[in-house]
Amino acid sequence: MSELILPKRVYYTIFAILLLCTYLTWQLAYFDLGPLNTVAALGIAVFKSVLVVLFFMHAKYSTRLTWVVGIAGVFWLGILLALTMGDYLTRGWVN
Amino acid sequence: MPLPPQHYLNNGYGVKSWLLTRDHKRIALLYLAAVTFFFFIGGAFAVVIRLELATPAGDLVSDETYNKLFTMHGVMMVFFFLIPVIPAVLGNFLVPLMIGAKDLAFPKLNLASWYIYMLGGLFTLYALVTGGVDTGWTFYTPFSTVSSTTKVIPTALGIFITGFSSILTGLNFIVTIHRMRAPGMRWFRMPLFLWSMYATSLIFVLGTPVIAITVLLIAAERVFQFGFFDPARGGDPVLFQHLFWFYSHPAVYIMVLPSMGIVSEIVAAFCRKQVFGYEFVAFSSLAIAVLGFLVWGHHMFIAGESVYAALIFSILSFLVAIPSAVKVFNWTATMYKGSISWDTPMLYAIGFIGLFTVGGLTGLFLAAVGLDVHVTDTYFIIAHFHYIMVGGTIMGYLGGLHYWWPKISGRQYNEALAKLSAGIIFVGFNLTFFPQFVLGYLGMPRRYHAYPPEFQVLNVLSSAGASILGVGYLIPMVYLMWSLRYGKVAGSNPWGATGLEWTTTSPPPTDNFTQTPIVTQEPYVYPRVEGRVA
Numbered sequence: 001m002s003e004l005i006l007p008k009r010v011y012y013t014i015f016a017i018l019l020l021c022t023y024l025t026w027q028l029a030y031f032d033l034g035p036l037n038t039v040a041a042l043g044i045a046v047f048k049s050v051l052v053v054l055f056f057m058h059a060k061y062s063t064r065l066t067w068v069v070g071i072a073g074v075f076w077l078g079i080l081l082a083l084t085m086g087d088y089l090t091r092g093w094v095n
Numbered sequence: 096m097p098l099p100p101q102h103y104l105n106n107g108y109g110v111k112s113w114l115l116t117r118d119h120k121r122i123a124l125l126y127l128a129a130v131t132f133f134f135f136i137g138g139a140f141a142v143v144i145r146l147e148l149a150t151p152a153g154d155l156v157s158d159e160t161y162n163k164l165f166t167m168h169g170v171m172m173v174f175f176f177l178i179p180v181i182p183a184v185l186g187n188f189l190v191p192l193m194i195g196a197k198d199l200a201f202p203k204l205n206l207a208s209w210y211i212y213m214l215g216g217l218f219t220l221y222a223l224v225t226g227g228v229d230t231g232w233t234f235y236t237p238f239s240t241v242s243s244t245t246k247v248i249p250t251a252l253g254i255f256i257t258g259f260s261s262i263l264t265g266l267n268f269i270v271t272i273h274r275m276r277a278p279g280m281r282w283f284r285m286p287l288f289l290w291s292m293y294a295t296s297l298i299f300v301l302g303t304p305v306i307a308i309t310v311l312l313i314a315a316e317r318v319f320q321f322g323f324f325d326p327a328r329g330g331d332p333v334l335f336q337h338l339f340w341f342y343s344h345p346a347v348y349i350m351v352l353p354s355m356g357i358v359s360e361i362v363a364a365f366c367r368k369q370v371f372g373y374e375f376v377a378f379s380s381l382a383i384a385v386l387g388f389l390v391w392g393h394h395m396f397i398a399g400e401s402v403y404a405a406l407i408f409s410i411l412s413f414l415v416a417i418p419s420a421v422k423v424f425n426w427t428a429t430m431y432k433g434s435i436s437w438d439t440p441m442l443y444a445i446g447f448i449g450l451f452t453v454g455g456l457t458g459l460f461l462a463a464v465g466l467d468v469h470v471t472d473t474y475f476i477i478a479h480f481h482y483i484m485v486g487g488t489i490m491g492y493l494g495g496l497h498y499w500w501p502k503i504s505g506r507q508y509n510e511a512l513a514k515l516s517a518g519i520i521f522v523g524f525n526l527t528f529f530p531q532f533v534l535g536y537l538g539m540p541r542r543y544h545a546y547p548p549e550f551q552v553l554n555v556l557s558s559a560g561a562s563i564l565g566v567g568y569l570i571p572m573v574y575l576m577w578s579l580r581y582g583k584v585a586g587s588n589p590w591g592a593t594g595l596e597w598t599t600t601s602p603p604p605t606d607n608f609t610q611t612p613i614v615t616q617e618p619y620v621y622p623r624v625e626g627r628v629a
């Protein structure tokens with residue numbers, strides 16, 4: 001597990017993709033996509049963080065238990081986001 | 096009867112043997128000293144607050160000073176005492192002993208978490224001595240980000256840093272409980288204190304990162320004006336409240352779940368009975384930990400939260416009452432026809448059950464949206480959460496400290512004094528906080544240093560109670576210290592209790608057990624007491 005050594009090539013490739021994504025986010029900011037602005041920015045960000053978790057943090061090569069722990073963490077973040085948005089999205093319903 | 100020749104306390108006396116120790120028992124004592132220090136600082140602020148409120152006029156301190164007093168009282172008590180106290184002191188000491196292990200899974204990490212806690216404490220003390228903070232322990236925006244001119248940033252950093260000590264403690268306990276149980280110690284043979292520690296650790300790991308980042312956002316917003324919480328730049332001050340309470344509501348269960356675990360241990364030991372409905376008590380700890388994450392919006396009913404969200408949060412808040420009530424009913428059922436002995440720990444456990452019930456039931460008032468609107472930000476809230484945090488957490492903690500003190504120190508304290516101070520604390524507590532329910536219901540708001548004269552009688556009662564409570568907290572300090580040197584030697588198992596921690600000597604050897612214990616039965620198997628119908 002902790003003995004795992006990936007070829008350096010993997011890290012450099014991922015690093016290059018991350019830089020590319022950052023560039024993409026920056027360039028996208030010059031176009032007005034309307035409501036898609038946030039979706040695009042967050043989509044790229046999520047993709048980047050998945051890469052970091054899978055390769056830099058070795059989640060891809062870890063045990064099922066590690067996966068469960070990781071997914072539980074994301075699920076808990078989901079609770080935070082879902083119930084918070086439950087407030088914001090329903091504020092206009094009454095007036 | 097002499098103390099055992101070799102134990103963790105006489106295994107080295109130098110400063111280094113303490114400050115560089117990896118022994119979970121010594122680290123527990125380092126924490127004990129540190130949290131006690133912060134408790135008395137936080138307590139000193141409470142004393143000044145109650146003195147100020149003895150008269151309707153704001154005459155003892157200025158309004159600015161008063162704001163700082165209640166802020167520092169809250170910050171010290173919540174982040175530096177109530178959250179770490181039971182896990183880091185009793186949990187640290189007992190988790191390895193109760194599962195029959197030599198130490199926690201990561202002893203160095205355990206020591207590191209104490210240093211991290213101390214570093215966070217230093218930041219907060221620095222904020223204190225260089226002028227203090229006046230935002231309230233809740234750091235609500237925009238006051239904390241725009242208006243306050245006090246030491247918000249060092250305090251926020253102190254809380255951020257201390258958060259990591261919580262996370263590391265939680266991680267350590269989870270891994271230890273999963274991996275280091277003695278042969279035969281199946282999950283459903285674990286003492287209920289361990290279930291509560293496990294549930295608490297889950298909250299530590301899942302919740303603490305959120306508060307750490309949230310207070311860091313406050314600091315970042317002050318320094319760089321990012322605008323996370325500023326509507327003028329697309330931010331939202333209520334977002335802060337969502338993030339803050341996502342952790343800070345579960346934090347209440349970080350405080351009270353460990354106490355519930357202690358009460359389960361004490362009730363079983365002093366009633367000589369198996370805990371009624373063991374599985375239900377164990378699972379209710381996990382249920383509280385999980386449900387506790389779904390209710391935070393009840394702090395925001397009047398904060399502009401949508402009525403639909405308020406409805407959902409209200410219903411979910413009511414649900415938490417179920418596992419809490421399961422525990423109260425099961426402790427009561429355990430006592431039923433038990434052979435009860437009224438030693439000091441049992442007095443605290445009974446006190447906990449009563450005070451927690453009052454705190455919990457008044458929580459239902461607050462979960463009801465309509466009633467909450469009336470009492471939000473009044474003394475009703477103050478009374479409610481002090482019943483949970485002081486009446487619950489501290490009663491449980493003191494019960495546990497007295498129950499395991501013979502194990503920790505090897506000696507017995509003065510039982511008569513201990514019973515006396517338990518009584519003083521119970522009376523002082525109720526006199527301090529019960530009048531505050533009435534005050535709040537009548538409309539006295541929290542966080543003001545002056546109030547209309549008609550509230551004076553109830554406030555004087557409360558202040559008088561606080562002075563009694565203060566005396567009650569000082570007495571145990573004295574007789575526990577005294578017992579370290581002069582107390583009667585306790586022996587391995589002074590209470591005749593079950594549990595692996597009582598099978599080793601008191602104080603335990605550095606390695607806890609001379610040979611690895613093997614567990615063959617459920618916890619709390621007490622022989623029937625003669626002459627009683629069980």
Ligand SMILES: [Cu+2]
Nearest residue numbers: 344391393394
């Ligand atoms: Cu709450």
